[in-house]
Amino acid sequence: MNRSELKKTKRWVIKIGSALLTDDGKGLNTEALSRWVAQMATLKKEGIEVVLVSSGSIAEGMTRLGWTTRPTALNELQAAASVGQMGLIQAYESQFSAFDLHTAQILMTHDDLSNRERYLNVKSTIETLLKYGVVPIINENDTVVTDEICFGDNDTLAALTANLISAEVLVILTDQKGLYTDNPRENPNASLIDEVHVSSRDIESMASTEGGHLGKGGMYTKVMAAKRAARSGTATLIASGNEENILPKLFNGEDFGTLLIPDLEPLTARQQWLAGHLQAKGTFVLDDGAAAMLRRSGRSLLPVGVVSQRGSFSRGEMVVCYDGTGQEVARGLVNYSSAETIKLLGKSSDQIESILGCVVEDSLIHCDNMVVLMAHEKV
Numbered sequence: 001m002n003r004s005e006l007k008k009t010k011r012w013v014i015k016i017g018s019a020l021l022t023d024d025g026k027g028l029n030t031e032a033l034s035r036w037v038a039q040m041a042t043l044k045k046e047g048i049e050v051v052l053v054s055s056g057s058i059a060e061g062m063t064r065l066g067w068t069t070r071p072t073a074l075n076e077l078q079a080a081a082s083v084g085q086m087g088l089i090q091a092y093e094s095q096f097s098a099f100d101l102h103t104a105q106i107l108m109t110h111d112d113l114s115n116r117e118r119y120l121n122v123k124s125t126i127e128t129l130l131k132y133g134v135v136p137i138i139n140e141n142d143t144v145v146t147d148e149i150c151f152g153d154n155d156t157l158a159a160l161t162a163n164l165i166s167a168e169v170l171v172i173l174t175d176q177k178g179l180y181t182d183n184p185r186e187n188p189n190a191s192l193i194d195e196v197h198v199s200s201r202d203i204e205s206m207a208s209t210e211g212g213h214l215g216k217g218g219m220y221t222k223v224m225a226a227k228r229a230a231r232s233g234t235a236t237l238i239a240s241g242n243e244e245n246i247l248p249k250l251f252n253g254e255d256f257g258t259l260l261i262p263d264l265e266p267l268t269a270r271q272q273w274l275a276g277h278l279q280a281k282g283t284f285v286l287d288d289g290a291a292a293m294l295r296r297s298g299r300s301l302l303p304v305g306v307v308s309q310r311g312s313f314s315r316g317e318m319v320v321c322y323d324g325t326g327q328e329v330a331r332g333l334v335n336y337s338s339a340e341t342i343k344l345l346g347k348s349s350d351q352i353e354s355i356l357g358c359v360v361e362d363s364l365i366h367c368d369n370m371v372v373l374m375a376h377e378k379v
Contacts, residue, residue: 001168001235001261002195003253009168011049011130013234014040015158019175020241021056021088027063028056028091032241036173037095039247040135044101046251049130051165053138053158054092060084081142092137102134107141113160113276114318123164130165155221159228159236163272170229171250172222173241178258179203179219194255197263198230223260230262231272267371274332274371280320282311282338284364291323294330298372300363301330303344303352313338319365332370335361 016036023029040050058077061084062070071077089105096103106126112118129136140157155172162170182190196203203223219238226236237250239257249256267275286294290305301321313319319334336344336356341364343355349362 003259006251006253011167012169012171013051013158013162013167014171015053015154016173018055018059020173022059028060028087030091033091034095039245041099042248043251051136053154053161055154057081057084057088057139060087078143096135104129104134104136106136106138109141110279119273126165153221155225159225160276162229162234163232166232167234170234170236172238177240178238193258195259197261198227199263226260230264231267231275233262233266235262236260271371281313281317282319284309284319284321286321286323291329294372298367300367301365302349302363303347306345309341328373330370330372332365334365
């Protein structure tokens with residue numbers, strides 16, 4: 001995809017970060033929010049289905065509670081999110097209604113996407129809302145989230161949402177103009193990158209891992225979000241939310257921000273779901289032959305090719321497979337528990353019955369329940 005093709009697209013996921021929404025911690029910047037809503041309304045008139053992933057609930061809650069420093073205690077973060085979510089959604093509902101547009105609030109945790117039934121339910125809900133012209137407003141459910149189930153940042157949530165609904169475009173609005181060759185806050189000679197393929201190995205090293213005091217992510221999380229979004233063939237635009245009328249400008253193909261072009265074979269819907277499991281229960285280390293076989297042919301993983309395992313997992317839970325250098329090879333739903341698997345490592349499949357007394361599957365991970373990553377990909 002190039003910029004001239006953006007006008008032909010029909011479904012966008014737009015993510016707006018805390019730094020843009022909160023006037024540097026002084027409450028919601030309702031004037032800026034109003035401008036973005038007006039721009040999204042313009043996209044709607046152009047026939048674009050818009051899904052909004054919005055940060056800002058914790059930051060707004062902090063302001064309402066009179067806190068000047070982001071708390072670290074989980075219960076305080078959850079309390080701030082509970083208070084702030086009210087103001088955030090009220091503001092969006094009020095602004096969108098001025099354009100005769102309805103909004104819907106969707107709060108998700110990673111569990112909602114890891115569970116196949118809930119995953120399909122969320123997808124169906126969003127698809128139905130879009131069918132009726134509603135603008136879904138998505139946020140992580142910070143009021144109940146814990147470290148074990150959180151997405152970690154709304155860049156990741158936006159990318160997984162793009163995968164979920166097969167969006168053609170993901171727009172990440174930030175306080176930077178886009179992806180630079182180096183950190184522009186530290187290197188005045190850093191130059192803005194206009195376009196880059198997501199498979200480029202250089203882009204991760206260019207991205208800063210630093211985030212603002214209100215948010216959790218830096219440019220690195222945005223680059224990784226673009227890589228995740230590319231699994232469904234989604235192009236990602238990282239651009240400044242401070243640029244006037246940035247969304248219509250991007251729609252018209254104007255040269256703003258950085259366009260990250262998906263150039264890898266898109267995954268199937270089930271593979272996207274498997275790849276979206278950020279929380280794994282265990283790991284396998286594969287021998288060189290097994291790692292090469294998976295990358296070459298994507299066959300099922302047999303016990304004979306596994307050198308070691310870590311973690312406690314039950315049948316059907318997610319396990320990540322690494323090669324001997326620590327590079328992720330694949331991930332999938334395991335057929336045996338960790339207690340059973342430890343007895344099978346390095347053994348041939350025809351020994352499973354004599355070792356365990358029964359055979360559930362002759363593989364540890366069946367190819368239908370596995371997604372293989374290329375050597376340079378990351379989840």
